[in-house]
Amino acid sequence: MPAILSTFLVIAEIAFRNLFASKWKTLIVGGIIGFGAFLVVVGTSVVDGVDRAMRRSVTGSLSGHIQVYSNKSKGELELMGSMGGGPMDVEPLNDFERIREAVASIPNVAAVVPMGVDTAMVSSGNTVDQALGKLRSTINALEQGDKSADTLKKYDAQKAHVQQMVRLLRRELDNGKLVSDQRLPEEDAQALERASSDEFWASFDGDRYDHLELLENKVASLAMDADLLQLRYVGTDPQAFAKAFDRMSVVDGELIPEGKRGFMFSKYMYEEMIKLKTARGLDKIKHAMEDRQEKIAMVPELQRIVRENRTGIRELMLQLDALRTEDFRKKLQAFLKSDQTDVAQLLASFFDTNDQNFLERYDFFYRELAPQLELYRIRIGDSLMIKTFTKSGYVQSANLKVYGTYNFQGLERSPQAGAINMMDLVSFRELYGFMTDERAAEIAAIQKAAGAKEVSRENAESELFGARPTETAEAPAAQALAAESAADPLASLRGTRELKEKREAAFNPAELEKGVALSAAIIVKDENKIADTMRAIEAAGKERNLPLKAITWQQASGLIGQFATLMRAVLYATVLIIFVVALVVINNALVMATLERVREFGTLRAVGAQRRFILAMLVLESIVIGVSSGAVGALLGISLLLWLGRVGIPAVTLELSFFFSGPRLFPSVTPEQVMFSFITVLIVSVISSIYPAWLAMRVSPREAMSAED
Amino acid sequence: MTSIVSIREATKDYHLGKVIVPALRGINLDVKEGEFLSIAGPSGSGKTTLLNLIGCVDTPTAGTVEVAGRDISKLSERQLTDLRLHTIGFIFQSFNLVNVLDVFRNVELPLLLQRVSSASERRTRVESLLARVGLSQLMKHRPSELSGGQRQRVAIARALVTRPRLVLADEPTANLDSVTGQNILDLMRELNQTEHTTFIFSTHDARVMAYANKIVRIADGRVSAVEELDERASVREGKNQSYPKLSGEA
Numbered sequence: 001m002p003a004i005l006s007t008f009l010v011i012a013e014i015a016f017r018n019l020f021a022s023k024w025k026t027l028i029v030g031g032i033i034g035f036g037a038f039l040v041v042v043g044t045s046v047v048d049g050v051d052r053a054m055r056r057s058v059t060g061s062l063s064g065h066i067q068v069y070s071n072k073s074k075g076e077l078e079l080m081g082s083m084g085g086g087p088m089d090v091e092p093l094n095d096f097e098r099i100r101e102a103v104a105s106i107p108n109v110a111a112v113v114p115m116g117v118d119t120a121m122v123s124s125g126n127t128v129d130q131a132l133g134k135l136r137s138t139i140n141a142l143e144q145g146d147k148s149a150d151t152l153k154k155y156d157a158q159k160a161h162v163q164q165m166v167r168l169l170r171r172e173l174d175n176g177k178l179v180s181d182q183r184l185p186e187e188d189a190q191a192l193e194r195a196s197s198d199e200f201w202a203s204f205d206g207d208r209y210d211h212l213e214l215l216e217n218k219v220a221s222l223a224m225d226a227d228l229l230q231l232r233y234v235g236t237d238p239q240a241f242a243k244a245f246d247r248m249s250v251v252d253g254e255l256i257p258e259g260k261r262g263f264m265f266s267k268y269m270y271e272e273m274i275k276l277k278t279a280r281g282l283d284k285i286k287h288a289m290e291d292r293q294e295k296i297a298m299v300p301e302l303q304r305i306v307r308e309n310r311t312g313i314r315e316l317m318l319q320l321d322a323l324r325t326e327d328f329r330k331k332l333q334a335f336l337k338s339d340q341t342d343v344a345q346l347l348a349s350f351f352d353t354n355d356q357n358f359l360e361r362y363d364f365f366y367r368e369l370a371p372q373l374e375l376y377r378i379r380i381g382d383s384l385m386i387k388t389f390t391k392s393g394y395v396q397s398a399n400l401k402v403y404g405t406y407n408f409q410g411l412e413r414s415p416q417a418g419a420i421n422m423m424d425l426v427s428f429r430e431l432y433g434f435m436t437d438e439r440a441a442e443i444a445a446i447q448k449a450a451g452a453k454e455v456s457r458e459n460a461e462s463e464l465f466g467a468r469p470t471e472t473a474e475a476p477a478a479q480a481l482a483a484e485s486a487a488d489p490l491a492s493l494r495g496t497r498e499l500k501e502k503r504e505a506a507f508n509p510a511e512l513e514k515g516v517a518l519s520a521a522i523i524v525k526d527e528n529k530i531a532d533t534m535r536a537i538e539a540a541g542k543e544r545n546l547p548l549k550a551i552t553w554q555q556a557s558g559l560i561g562q563f564a565t566l567m568r569a570v571l572y573a574t575v576l577i578i579f580v581v582a583l584v585v586i587n588n589a590l591v592m593a594t595l596e597r598v599r600e601f602g603t604l605r606a607v608g609a610q611r612r613f614i615l616a617m618l619v620l621e622s623i624v625i626g627v628s629s630g631a632v633g634a635l636l637g638i639s640l641l642l643w644l645g646r647v648g649i650p651a652v653t654l655e656l657s658f659f660f661s662g663p664r665l666f667p668s669v670t671p672e673q674v675m676f677s678f679i680t681v682l683i684v685s686v687i688s689s690i691y692p693a694w695l696a697m698r699v700s701p702r703e704a705m706s707a708e709d
Numbered sequence: 710m711t712s713i714v715s716i717r718e719a720t721k722d723y724h725l726g727k728v729i730v731p732a733l734r735g736i737n738l739d740v741k742e743g744e745f746l747s748i749a750g751p752s753g754s755g756k757t758t759l760l761n762l763i764g765c766v767d768t769p770t771a772g773t774v775e776v777a778g779r780d781i782s783k784l785s786e787r788q789l790t791d792l793r794l795h796t797i798g799f800i801f802q803s804f805n806l807v808n809v810l811d812v813f814r815n816v817e818l819p820l821l822l823q824r825v826s827s828a829s830e831r832r833t834r835v836e837s838l839l840a841r842v843g844l845s846q847l848m849k850h851r852p853s854e855l856s857g858g859q860r861q862r863v864a865i866a867r868a869l870v871t872r873p874r875l876v877l878a879d880e881p882t883a884n885l886d887s888v889t890g891q892n893i894l895d896l897m898r899e900l901n902q903t904e905h906t907t908f909i910f911s912t913h914d915a916r917v918m919a920y921a922n923k924i925v926r927i928a929d930g931r932v933s934a935v936e937e938l939d940e941r942a943s944v945r946e947g948k949n950q951s952y953p954k955l956s957g958e959a
Contacts, residue, residue, distance in 0.1 A: 006828065007821045010814065017809035603805040606766055607867070608794025608822045610787060701766040701793070704805055705757060705879050 011613070015621035019628070025593045029622075029688075030629030032582045033681050037630040039578065040677035041637030043571045045667045046649070051564035053410075053661035055527075058557045060247035061408040062234065062420060064113065064521030065530050067556035068103060068537055069093065071549035077519055078558040079117055079234075091547075092116075092434065092516040099520060099548065100513070102540045108533045110525045111244040115236040116428050116518035117420070120388040121228045127318040127377075128169070128220040131162050132212065139208045161321030162215065163201055168317060169222060170196040191218035229273050231386070233421040235428020237512050238264070244523050247411070253380040253404020256424055259509045263384050263400040264422040267407040274376045278316055278351060281309040282362050287413075289358065291663070292652060296355050309351040316373065317344055324372050331368050380404055386423075388431040398427050410662035425517065426507045434516050522550075563659060575680070583688045590622065590692035601696045602703030611697045618693035619686060626685025627678075634677055641669040712775075713875050713907050714740035714763050719772035720930075721758050732758040734930035735772065740909060742874065745901045747921035748911045755930040756911045757879065763909060764797055764877045765789045777874060794822055798868030800878035800910075804860040806852040806867075812839065813848040816866045823871060838866040842896060858889035862896065869900060878910035882917055894920045 019026045059065050062079055069077045075089030093099055100112045135158040141151050170192055194200055195215060204211045234241075238256040242248055252270075256262035271280060285302055288294040296302045320328060325343050332346040333339065340346050353361050378384060380402055387397040400423060423431075524533050534550035541548025554561035594601075601614055648664030651657035659665075721733040732755045740746055740763075750756045761767035762774045765781050766789075774781050777796045781789060793799075798819075806815050816835045825831050839845050842862040852860055861881060868876050878897070882890030898920055901908050910917070918924050926934040 004824065006826075006831075007824065010810075010818065010821050013814070014807065014809055021809050599803070599805060600807065603799075603801065604807070604818075605790065606764070606793060606799050607819050608790055608871075610790050613822070701764075701790075702761055704799070704801055705761060705764075705766070 007613075011617045011620055012624070014617060015624045018621055019625060022593055022596070025589050026625060026629075028589045029586045029625050029685075030632075032585060033626050033685055034629035034633030034636070036575070036578055036582055036684065037633030037677045037681045038637040038640075039633075040575055040680055041634050041669065041673055042640060042667075043575065044673045044676060045637075045641050045669045046665070047564065047568045047571050048670075048673065049665050049667035050567060050659050053665055054561070054564050054659060055553070056247075057408070057411055057658060057661040058553050058561060059523075060245055061411060062245070062521070063553040063556045063561075064111075064244065065524045065527060065553055066522040066534055066537065066550050067519050067553070068099070068522060068548050068550050069519040071541075071547045073549070077551060077556055079519075079556050090518050092432075092518055093520070093547075094516050096515060096517045096520070097513045098544065099517075099546055102544050102546055102548070103520065103522060103537055106533060106536045106540060108524045108526055108529050108536070109522055111240070111521075111523040113236060113240050113244045113521045113523075114425055114512075114517035114519075115234050115241075115521055116425070116432060117232065117234050118388065118428065118432055119230055119232050120386045120431060122231050122384060122386050127315065128162075128165055129216075131158065131165060131318075132216050132220055134158055135162055136212055136216075139212065143208070157321055157323060159201075159204065160323075164321060164325065165318055166192070166195045166215070166219060168314075169219070172314070173222070188218060188222060192222060195219050231269070231421050232419055233263070233423050233428070235423050235425045235432070235517075237425055238262075238422060241422070244521065245408075247408045248406055249409060251405045251407055253402070255406075256403045256422070259506050259512075260403075261398075261400055261424050261427050261507065262403045263386070263427075264403050265378075265405045266419065266421050267405040267412065269419055269421060270376065270405045274378050276315060276373060276375050276377075277312055278309045279365070279370065279373075279375055281305045281312075281351075282365060285353070285358060286362055289355075292650070296353065296358065306351070306353055309353075310348050313344060313347045313351065316347065319373055327372060328369065335364055335368075378402060386431060388433075394433070396431050396433060398431055400427055411658055413657045413663070424507075425512050425515070429515055432518075519556075579680070579684050582684060586622075586685070586688035587691055590618075590689055591695060594618070594692045594696045597696070598699050598703050601699040602701050602705075605699065606701035606704040614697045614699070615693045618696050619689050622685040622689030622693075623682065626681050630678055630681035630685075633681075634674055637677070638669050638674065641667050645669070711742055712739045713742045713777055714738065714909070715773075715775040716759075716762070717773045719762060719769040719774050721755075721762065721767070722770045732930055733762075733769070736930075736932055738925060738932060740875075740907060742907050743901070743905045744923055745898060745908045745921050746910075746923045746925065747918045748909060748925050748927060749913060749918050750911075750927035750933075751913055754927045756927045758930075759927060760877060760879055760909070760911050763875075764799065765793050794819065795871065796874050798871065798873040798876040798906075800861070800864050800868050800876065800881045802880040802883045804852070804857070804864045804884070806860060806863055808852050811849050811851055812844060812855070812863050815852065815863055816870050819867060819871045834870055835866075838870050839863075841900070842866045856889075857885050858892060861885060861889075861893050865893070865896060865900070869904070869906065872904070873906065875907045875909065878908065880912055881910055882912070882914065887916070890917065 067077055067079065070091040070093050073090040077090055096114045100114075103109055103112050135155075138151060138155045138158055142155060173192065191214060195218070200211065239258050242250075242255055250264075251267045253264075256264060265274065271283070275283075285296065285305055288299065288302055289296075294302060296306060320343065329341065329343050329346065332343065332350055336346060336349060338346065338349070340349070350361060350365075383399050383401050385397060385399050387395055389395060406422065522533070522537070524530060530552060534552070537550040538548055540546075552561075554565070604614060605611075645666050645668050648666045649660070651660045651663055651665065657663055716736050716738040719733055719736045720731065723730045723732055736755075736759060738759075748756045748759060758767070762769055762781070763776065765776055765784075768774070768782050768789075776792065779792065781792070784792065799805075807818065810818070813835055816839060817831055820831045820834065825834075836845070836848070839848055842865055844859060844862055844866070847855065847859065852863065855863065861884075868878075876897075881897070882893055885893060894917060897908055897910070900906060910921075912918055922938050924934075924936040924938065925932055926936070
């Protein structure tokens, strides 16, 4: 055996044996290093897991791997919503067909999906309005001569329901007066007074339309329960979207058919915003109790929901007509064993749930009460009026059929990914304020109907002040409409109703391809070549004179996409801080240990050990501690991760379920992560031993001579 | 006989803050090869400082100290270390063994520092020396499992394993009982005679001094007396006379 190796071995032996010789030092240093290694292994693995999960969530749901948008845009593309909440300032991509052609020519591109993301306000519907709507259609049938028993019965029931609503409203407003200064305008108060009077209802059948008009115009608006929902949606080619994004699946109803206009709710939004609030509250409590083992008695959030359910029964009460009120009374009295006759009181005590009675009441609600209720304010198959403000400030609106709901697997409960709804791209273009072929045709029709004609700048003067003032006077208005894509199509389209009807039904699928889009999602074949593919896309754009800018899914999803990076930064900062503290503590412990061993170092120096021998010895000692305790820490970390990899880390909040891409994160541990933690630990132990080793190295051999105390 | 140590007008000052404390005030000393020499003097007389100079763990403030023909003031730290490693063996008052290594490893250590490459050679040398000091049976023991005398034997073996020309022993029996101390001194004396290794040891114990064939007395940083003793006579005397009788001095 070569001498240098023997020397090394004896140093190693001294180092190793010294671990046991000074136990407290080993314990402190080893404990810190072991903990550090544990933290690095577990931390990097969890962050990598989140990174992977996020990638799967984001790329598989909305953004794809790459988003392409116009490089002329002033703002940045932010699919998941911007921090400021304002609209994106993105230039549209004209002629999507050419863009698809350019991008699809790149070998690594698997799919190209056109899209645009925008936000609109949607009225969720006023319960009184809805009831009045039903009543009006029944009255229409009656007035047209349908006197069947069925219609008459329906008429009576609906009339009674409206009457009950008005009474309820009256009582509510009276109560409101007691607690607040708010007073109704005199006119409204009188209207309500009249509508709730017995004479009003006695004379109702005399002039149905007249009475209905009072209710519709004066009373319904007082209900004030129609909240405006803010809906984010993506306009896309629904068929292509469903094919490209493997995590999307239809929950209720069906996918918007090819060539059809339509809307789909995200299941999460549908449940959260459209469902009857009390029912949603029950769902939430059940989920918390069953999936998270929470107790109402322990969790303030659940207590809040119970409180809201107890007091928030108005929405439910408004749905009850006389028949159902009676039915509810009987069922609730039996269930609660109460002789209370006021249904509102009965409901309030029914919803006053606790951990003992919750599940029984939940079942009772869905079995007995829910079938009598409209659980969702907007049903699948209904049409939805969506209003937007275009960039130029005009209001656009579209009436779209709700085809169904969908969700992204693993993100069912995530507000981030779950908050995006879907519509066909053609409707999106209109709502966004683009000029489509149809709209151009429509405007031409308006112009024709209004007798307007094109006025060019050159001959404007003669046209405008020429021989036929009556005709040309209309022109500027139509012109403005055309230029700004029309203010309110419903208002201006009275003359072209048949055109509108036709438009709602369907469009030519080719139109979807040919028009504009805000961006395109690219799905790649090989995820490792995203950067190359992005360069290829921009190159292809330049070659074909298309203004293409490619960004990664992280960039496209804004802050959310950066979350994993942020988490990694936080982890590394934490590790850094821990290791700086560790450096100080370890350094101190080693200096103390060195001072205790001055005689040993002096002796070694006296008998002929060079300084570097002492240095090597101490550094090696630290490495031995580092490696052995690092190995213990890493092994603990690996075993924790193997266990977590089997049972998963539960996503306790909705946000986490997005970051985990599902209800649980299953972290896995790779050799790279273990190597990384090992190297970190090694560096720390070497650095922390440098100063004590330097001190030891400078111990004079004279120290060996001094007598022991 | 040639001088292995040659000291001319060596002084050594220590700085205690701004005060300069002279430890040696001009020492002249020659040590011949093969001598069994005792440096004697009370505490604070400067004998440890002198031993440090001879042991090449310190250098003089003025004057020259030559060890094995080399002026130690002219050597670098590294060269001094090499000189210690190859020429000098050390025996300490408190034994100073590496506690975490067993007896064999402790004795082998200087050979490893010398980079003696053959493991079998190291083994032969360590084992023969341990046999000489009577510790063959205890090779695998740790120092903590040995008595004081046994530990000092290990230290002697460690000092001699490199076959140094000079062995320095700083109060080698101070921490031992008298019988054990005698045995250690007998062993040193025997090795001095068989291996012709030069031994220099410091002591303030007259019984220990009696083993030497030359006593250099130090007082106040100067050599106060040099006593040449007839080797055999002194040893015989030291051995034959009862211990308490000689303890009159110091």
